[in-house]
Amino acid sequence: MSCLLERRSFLVVPILLVAACAGWEPETEAERELRLSRERLQSTVGQGGLTGAAGGALLGALVGGAGGAFQGAEIGRLAGAAAGAYVRQLQAEYASQEAVMVQVAADLRATNAEMQRSIDAMRAVLAQTRAAGEEDVVRRNRNAAEAEEAVAAATAQQRFYIAAAQVLSDDGASVASSPVAPELRRLSERLQTMRSISEDLAG
Numbered sequence: 046m047s048c049l050l051e052r053r054s055f056l057v058v059p060i061l062l063v064a065a066c067a068g069w070e071p072e073t074e075a076e077r078e079l080r081l082s083r084e085r086l087q088s089t090v091g092q093g094g095l096t097g098a099a100g101g102a103l104l105g106a107l108v109g110g111a112g113g114a115f116q117g118a119e120i121g122r123l124a125g126a127a128a129g130a131y132v133r134q135l136q137a138e139y140a141s142q143e144a145v146m147v148q149v150a151a152d153l154r155a156t157n158a159e160m161q162r163s164i165d166a167m168r169a170v171l172a173q174t175r176a177a178g179e180e181d182v183v184r185r186n187r188n189a190a191e192a193e194e195a196v197a198a199a200t201a202q203q204r205f206y207i208a209a210a211q212v213l214s215d216d217g218a219s220v221a222s223s224p225v226a227p228e229l230r231r232l233s234e235r236l237q238t239m240r241s242i243s244e245d246l247a248g
Contacts, residue, residue, distance in 0.1 A: 072184070075169030079191055082163040086156075086198035124201075128208035132216075142218045149209060150224035156202050157228060160235040163195050167242040174246060185246075192243040199236050206232065 071077040135145045170188050177185070206229060210220045220226060 073170075073173060075166050075173060076188060076191075079163065079166035079170055079188070079195065082159060082166055083191060083195035083198060085159055086163065086195060086202060124204040124208040125211075128205055129212050131205075132209055132212045136216075142213065142216065143223075146213060146218060146220070146223040146225050149206075149213070150228050153206055153225065153228035153232060156206070157231050157235060160199055160202075160232065160239065163199065164235060164238050164242065167192050167195070167239065167246070171242055171246055189243070189246040192239075192246045196236070196239050196243045199239055203232055203236055 071080050132145065132149075135148055136142075139145045139148065170192070174185050174188060210225055210229060213225070214220045
């Protein structure tokens with residue numbers, strides 16, 4: 046019972062609720078998709094994952110930290126602990142470092158796809174906001190807060206995967222020449238896009 050290797054998503058137990066977005070319901074399809082995508086980014090990391098509450102609590106703290114509960118080195122330690130547990134489980138499950146990196150790349154690819162869904166929803170919400178002008182300031186502010194939380198969750202994902210890549214590198218894996226490297230670059234690019242759209246929504 047000490048080491049279950051059941052395959053399932055890395056569950057996250059967020060320790061901070063999205064207070065800014067609580068108490069209202071999205072009205073358009075784009076708003077609904079933005080909320081759903083934000084929730085998915087906050088609730089799972091990858092498809093390989095850790096089993097048990099400990100890993101979920103670590104990532105929950107990391108997602109919360111991206112929202113402001115933790116700072117600097119504390120966030121780094123959380124990311125390192127969670128990523129280390131993630132990599133160790135994959136290493137127990139796969140026979141080679143190459144196979145582990147293929148799985149990490151697949152998990153990154155799934156995260157990148159989710160981030161693209163967030164980008165598409167954020168762009169649609171931004172277009173709707175601009176079309177509405179100043180007619181509904183409260184709704185505009187709520188959408189801006191939703192987008193900001195999506196960016197925070199995506200930032201937590203980036204920290205997690207960078208830490209996982211460092212664990213692999215420390216173990217002697219050639220991460221730079223593996224499928225992990227281009228997916229990390231893609232994640233960084235999508236995060237930058239999300240931040241840019243979020244700033245436009247906030248403006």
